[in-house]
Amino acid sequence: xxxxxxxxxxxxxxxxxxxxxxxxxxxxxxxxxxxxxxxxxxxxxxxxxxxxxxxxxxxxxxxxxxxxxxxxxxxxxxxxxxxxxxxxxxxxxxxxxxxxxxxxxxxxxxxxxxxxxxxxxxxxxxxxxxxxxxxxxxxxxxxxxxxxxxxxxxxxxxxxxxxxxxxxxxxxxx
Numbered sequence: 001x002x003x004x005x006x007x008x009x010x011x012x013x014x015x016x017x018x019x020x021x022x023x024x025x026x027x028x029x030x031x032x033x034x035x036x037x038x039x040x041x042x043x044x045x046x047x048x049x050x051x052x053x054x055x056x057x058x059x060x061x062x063x064x065x066x067x068x069x070x071x072x073x074x075x076x077x078x079x080x081x082x083x084x085x086x087x088x089x090x091x092x093x094x095x096x097x098x099x100x101x102x103x104x105x106x107x108x109x110x111x112x113x114x115x116x117x118x119x120x121x122x123x124x125x126x127x128x129x130x131x132x133x134x135x136x137x138x139x140x141x142x143x144x145x146x147x148x149x150x151x152x153x154x155x156x157x158x159x160x161x162x163x164x165x166x167x168x169x170x171x172x173x174x
Contacts, residue, residue: 007034009049023134040150053107062111077114078141080148082106108145
């Protein structure tokens with residue numbers, strides 16, 4: 001099932017795969033994504049208005065995507081597929097659009113199965129040792145995925161500190 005959810009200037013195209021049940025209502029996930037996109041716009045990393053895709057899947061689908069796109073075996077909790085070029089610069093479009101069309105920033109795929117398992121085992125959060133609800137873990141993962149789409153990364157310690165601080169601030173505010 002796919003549906004468009006509008007939150008402010010953002011359109012979140014939510015797809016829920018057959019058999020997947022999210023512990024968080026789609027409207028709340030869309031608001032969480034919108035908060036991350038608001039932060040990206042404020043940091044000049046995303047154009048506004050725009051659309052973004054959020055796909056809720058299971059471990060099997062994430063394992064395939066992780067192998068095909070990251071060269072890693074096994075499932076992961078979230079993968080992001082940005083479409084913007086220019087390292088997130090909103091003035092460098094990935095491709096030309098007809099007048100009046102909103103750009104699509106990219107898509108993220110979240111394993112609801114993995115998010116739920118991590119939370120229930122006390123392996124959630126940014127550090128993998130947080131015991132909190134599956135809903136909180138889902139909110140973190142969609143925030144994390146949206147920030148990746150807008151150019152944030154955590155490969156280097158200073159990048160990781162900045163991204164993690166932004167995630168914490170967004171989750172506390174939401």
